[in-house]
Amino acid sequence: MATEANTSAPAEPPQAPATQNTQKETQPKDQKAKGEQPAKDGEPAGEKKLSGAEKKKMAKEEKAARRAQAKAAQASQGQPSGGQEGAGDGGKGGKGRPKQDGQAGGQHKGHHAKPAAAAPVVPKEVKPAVPECFGHLSMARRINITQADKDVDPAVLVLGQHMSTFALSDSITRLEATLYAFKKVIDSYTTPIGTTFSRHFTSHVLNPQIDYLTACRPMCFSMGNAIRWLKLQISKIDIDLPDLEAKKLLCESIDNFIHERVTLADFVIANTAAELIEDDQVVLTYAHHHLVQRALLQAQEQGKQFRVVLIDDAFERVGVEHSKTLAAAGIPVTYVSDLGALRSNLRDVSVVLVAAEAMFSNGAMYARSGTCDIAMAAKDLGIQVVALCETINFTERVSIDSLTYNEIDPERLSDVGFRLLFDTTRDRYISTIITELGNASPTAVPAILRKLEEL
Amino acid sequence: MATAEASAKELAPTTELPIRTGSDSADFDIVATYHSLLKSDPDLTKPVAAINALIALLNTVPSTTVYETLDIIKAHSERLKASVENPIPLAAGTDLFNQYIMSSLKQQDGSFDAVRQHLLRNGRLFAQRAVEARNGVAEAGWRYVTEGSTVLTHGASRSVTGLLARAARSRPGKFKVVYVRDEWRPKESDRVVGELRQLGIPTAEIDLATVAHVMASLRRVSMVIVGAEVVTQSGGIISRMGSYQIAKLARSSNIPFYVAGETHKFSRIFLHDQNKLGFKQSVLDFRLEGSSSHLENPVDFTPPDLISQLITENGVKLPSYVVEQILDIYGSLNG
Numbered sequence: 001m002a003t004e005a006n007t008s009a010p011a012e013p014p015q016a017p018a019t020q021n022t023q024k025e026t027q028p029k030d031q032k033a034k035g036e037q038p039a040k041d042g043e044p045a046g047e048k049k050l051s052g053a054e055k056k057k058m059a060k061e062e063k064a065a066r067r068a069q070a071k072a073a074q075a076s077q078g079q080p081s082g083g084q085e086g087a088g089d090g091g092k093g094g095k096g097r098p099k100q101d102g103q104a105g106g107q108h109k110g111h112h113a114k115p116a117a118a119a120p121v122v123p124k125e126v127k128p129a130v131p132e133c134f135g136h137l138s139m140a141r142r143i144n145i146t147q148a149d150k151d152v153d154p155a156v157l158v159l160g161q162h163m164s165t166f167a168l169s170d171s172i173t174r175l176e177a178t179l180y181a182f183k184k185v186i187d188s189y190t191t192p193i194g195t196t197f198s199r200h201f202t203s204h205v206l207n208p209q210i211d212y213l214t215a216c217r218p219m220c221f222s223m224g225n226a227i228r229w230l231k232l233q234i235s236k237i238d239i240d241l242p243d244l245e246a247k248k249l250l251c252e253s254i255d256n257f258i259h260e261r262v263t264l265a266d267f268v269i270a271n272t273a274a275e276l277i278e279d280d281q282v283v284l285t286y287a288h289h290h291l292v293q294r295a296l297l298q299a300q301e302q303g304k305q306f307r308v309v310l311i312d313d314a315f316e317r318v319g320v321e322h323s324k325t326l327a328a329a330g331i332p333v334t335y336v337s338d339l340g341a342l343r344s345n346l347r348d349v350s351v352v353l354v355a356a357e358a359m360f361s362n363g364a365m366y367a368r369s370g371t372c373d374i375a376m377a378a379k380d381l382g383i384q385v386v387a388l389c390e391t392i393n394f395t396e397r398v399s400i401d402s403l404t405y406n407e408i409d410p411e412r413l414s415d416v417g418f419r420l421l422f423d424t425t426r427d428r429y430i431s432t433i434i435t436e437l438g439n440a441s442p443t444a445v446p447a448i449l450r451k452l453e454e455l
Numbered sequence: 456m457a458t459a460e461a462s463a464k465e466l467a468p469t470t471e472l473p474i475r476t477g478s479d480s481a482d483f484d485i486v487a488t489y490h491s492l493l494k495s496d497p498d499l500t501k502p503v504a505a506i507n508a509l510i511a512l513l514n515t516v517p518s519t520t521v522y523e524t525l526d527i528i529k530a531h532s533e534r535l536k537a538s539v540e541n542p543i544p545l546a547a548g549t550d551l552f553n554q555y556i557m558s559s560l561k562q563q564d565g566s567f568d569a570v571r572q573h574l575l576r577n578g579r580l581f582a583q584r585a586v587e588a589r590n591g592v593a594e595a596g597w598r599y600v601t602e603g604s605t606v607l608t609h610g611a612s613r614s615v616t617g618l619l620a621r622a623a624r625s626r627p628g629k630f631k632v633v634y635v636r637d638e639w640r641p642k643e644s645d646r647v648v649g650e651l652r653q654l655g656i657p658t659a660e661i662d663l664a665t666v667a668h669v670m671a672s673l674r675r676v677s678m679v680i681v682g683a684e685v686v687t688q689s690g691g692i693i694s695r696m697g698s699y700q701i702a703k704l705a706r707s708s709n710i711p712f713y714v715a716g717e718t719h720k721f722s723r724i725f726l727h728d729q730n731k732l733g734f735k736q737s738v739l740d741f742r743l744e745g746s747s748s749h750l751e752n753p754v755d756f757t758p759p760d761l762i763s764q765l766i767t768e769n770g771v772k773l774p775s776y777v778v779e780q781i782l783d784i785y786g787s788l789n790g
Binding site: 276384386428431432435437438439440441443444446447448450451 | 688689690725727728759760774775778779782786787788
């Protein structure tokens with residue numbers, strides 16, 4: 001898998017300093033709870049201290065400068081509000097589809113402004129670090145809060161910061177957080193006189209939030225799916241319905257959506273995966289994913305005697321905590337720091353348990369970079385590979401390689417190389433996918449998608 | 456106890472006492488009914504026999520509440536499943552029956568009596584449809600047996616013999632069959648071979664050990680067609696022991712491997728690998744002296760990636776067709 005590539009042009013790693021500031025921020029969920037006071041949580045990052053009013057004032061003062069800069073950044077990203085509107089708009093056209101696609105449109109001018117926008121304080125011209133052929137790939141960027149559109153809700157502002165710094169990283173957590181933030185947005189909205197909720201809200205209020213979030217980090221497939229769903233719900237609202245009722249209705253359906261597609265789904269998936277594990281088995285897993293962790297802990301609770309081999313992501317040591325948690329629960333864990341000696345680590349393994357970021361309709365799995373290597377090696381050795389994935393992560397798109405859809409790791413973008421965050425595992429390397437609907441083979445993805453459309 | 460109250464209310468007009476319900480359905484021997492059905496009609500497959508047994512059960516149960524009846528059906532299904540070594544084929548039937556009742560209840564606005572009457576009146580319909588389905592399989596698949604081809608098969612699947620008979624009618628003497636004998640069932644093998652020869656199909660008998668040799672001899676075998684006890688949700692099959700082996704050999708010789716099976720054999724069961732067949736089957740019997748015990752009806756699992764196509768009465772389909780059907784019928788993948 002080509003996850004590392006050399007580049008010729010020199011450039012500064014624009015992300016590093018900014019990112020470190022916010023990485024120690026508190027956990028996302030609490031934030032959303034008090035989403036109205038982002039300033040408090042955001043303390044470490046200086047700008048966030050400002051209250052809403054101050055911010056507005058300041059924003060006004062900086063308007064001219066900011067505008068010019070933001071415009072340049074947005075245009076170059078291929079995501080001016082016009083383009084983004086399509087992002088969830090029902091997704092009929094190819095262009096408007098969520099996240100990465102939007103970027104693809106602007107690929108040619110893309111990387112010139114990307115680093116500039118990421119480090120807006122540095123006015124000097126930064127040369128692209130990503131070669132032209134990878135120009136379509138997007139990257140999370142830190143966007144100064146003062147640079148954001150004035151319509152962006154404080155809750156969404158904070159959320160955007162979290163996403164750009166990867167405090168919220170996996171697709172389901174981001175989805176959940178986004179929906180909660182949107183609930184806040186809906187809550188604080190009042191329909192202006194002379195228009196109606198269903199006609200005004202999406203285009204004037206929701207879309208700026210989505211644009212901002214996408215600018216912070218390209219949307220994941222589940223967010224695209226959920227936003228499309230949300231916009232459909234909004235468009236269905238009766239125009240005669242009073243604001244209060246409409247908002248209540250919408251918030252309720254968001255709650256139900258999260259409950260069904262995330263909470264219950266996770267519960268079912270963890271259960272099903274735990275059932276799969278048998279006594280005396282050796283389960284291999286990669287890095288950390290909450291679904292896998294939950295499944296393993298559940299199997300342990302059921303009194304199953306098994307062993308875990310945990311291979312960590314060498315670039316992101318999320319597995320350390322994971323292995324500690326598992327060990328604390330009494331599961332024997334072998335910690336392997338990277339993909340080295342993969343085959344010998346796989347030798348005794350009975351099942352590989354990984355979680356997917358998304359599933360493509362051709363049965364390919366989009367997951368943390370490195371998953372594909374493990375799946376291929378495992379399949380080669382006749383070990384079954386089980387992928388855990390909520391159906392909200394299923395996308396009707398098709399991918400056969402790791403380059404059509406991907407993201408550049410903003411922390412590992414230097415003048416000499418960069419890293420991709422994900423890879424794509426073809427269906428033939430996956431034995432089973434576990435969704436909330438049950439076990440299925442990867443070839444069942446299109447059938448499941450069709451079923452979901454009916455529901 | 457809520458059901459008891461409800462049933463009492465329901466029962467008032469029918470003059471049936473609830474106590475009789477229990478004793479009647481308890482008296483009914485579903486296992487014996489199932490086996491006698493299987494014996495009486497050689498055309499019946501296991502899922503259809505299970506469905507018919509359940510209909511016979513409905514016959515003995517007086518009309519009570521929906522839930523009580525569903526409970527009775529469930530209890531008897533479980534009893535039936537527990538009574539056989541490999542419950543998967545008949546589970547496909549009982550699942551289908553349950554689903555049928557549920558969906559007809561929805562259609563009939565919950566009028567359980569109408570559903571019940573309909574079922575009782577059309578009890579034979581299931582069996583009849585099953586036979587029709589088998590003919591459908593033959594119709595859908597016989598053209599695959601092209602002139603001059605040689606078909607390798609094993610087991611005693613009625614779908615396969617039906618298909619070959621259909622092909623023999625249109626292309627008499629134009630194709631040959633290699634039949635893999637089952638050394639544990641010489642009588643059955645003799646019967647199938649006899650039937651095939653009777654149909655005018657030149658048939659060669661080999662044993663399982665010869666399969667690889669025959670397949671590797673270039674152009675000796677043009678395709679494999681086998682039957683299945685159950686087609687799993689992923690499109691794999693649970694079938695007579697040896698099918699997996701033949702499928703693997705066929706794959707390594709690039710010979711297409713077809714499965715002839717009616718759609719009522721589609722099951723919601725999902726198998727991860729050979730280890731978990733959904734029931735216990737101990738093939739290995741290690742001993743120092745004496746001979747190992749032999750299983751009565753051993754089966755194995757052929758994963759979908761070794762199967763070229765499924766020949767069903769709805770046409771010739773890819774293995775992934777099964778999951779679409781399952782989702783259509785049950786609305787969920789398993790359980």
